[in-house]
Amino acid sequence: MARRHWLDPLARKVLQAMGDLPPDPAPQAQGTPTPSLEPGEAWAESASIDSFCIDVNRASAEQWRQLPGCSDAMVDLLLRLQRGGVQFSQLEDLAQLLDLPEELRDQWQPHLIFRWHGDAPPLPQPKPLDLNGASRAVLAGQLQWPNDRLERLMAERRRQPFKNLADLQERLCLPPDAVEALIGRVRFGAKPAGPSLPPRG
Template sequence: MARRHWLDPLARKVLQAMGDLPKDPARLDISPWPEEDATVAPSWSIDVNRATAEQWRQLPGCSDVMVDQLLRLQQGGVQFSQMEDLAQLLDISDCLCEEWRPHLIFRWHGDAPQLPEQTPLDLNAASATLLSKNLQWPDERMERLIAERRREPFQNLADLQERLCLPPATIEALIGRVRFGARPAGPSLPPRS
């Protein structure tokens, strides 16, 4: 059996990273107790808030549309703090979430946000009064939101950010608080003759 170094584990890892100590040998753990579950660490992982397109594509079921949306949000400065936000944004199944979870690292770069505790607001269907009350945006921004959604419903946070030219902090504050359902019912057009 290989002798372990007497240093505490953190100091040992630092010295190994610097090359002053050899790496720990790979360990085969054959347990005589079959009910013990040996957790296997993933062979690769990605920082959700800094991932490249190639890294996202390594995830099973991560489509080009998802990759595009994630990269657009990342370029806009948006960050994710938990798996639930990512799952809600991409509308992925619980099964797929569990496949992705071991590979995702949620490192927040900057000050961490406050997590919301309310039902998501549908930006495409909510009344102007409800939007104004919940978003508490300046009047000019609210008017642009209403005008843009009349023109075409918003598809996702990246679409909203681009069409309204919103800063990253505003988009981050919306993660988990909003959703993008059907377009609001407007006045019906008269039938064509």
């Protein structure tokens, strides 16, 4: 066999760089099959991932139930708030409202879209106010509500403590913007001390 000159590889690279020789074919590992997908398989996988996104402020009951651990009680509460025109601007507000464990919160996060429909959302406020336990003076100072609305709140909570934002909105006939302003700012603790009145009707 003819002995190859030691400059052959270098000369070949130079000629390839100058375009006088075609590049070497890419090596292919033997025994390694080329991965392939059935027609439409990649699209179907991508579509299934993309379709599992929920517009939090427009989601249906069926969409909410796709999320792991989303109970019927959670779905009912979310739909009631949605019907009342209430919207969410961030995951923290939703997690606080539903009292979501950290594990569920992490599982939900990739699938939630917080798209605000209408004017800009209000800025979140720290230190939630206990609507069932705070004094009238504290409520008046932090809520900045008209006196008649504040009186309705005090009267209603004496009858029965509020359960959540939807319960508060329905019993006080609050407009959506008033409820949205409370998201992330309030909580519903134990029933306040003092005499209670029997439920109406």
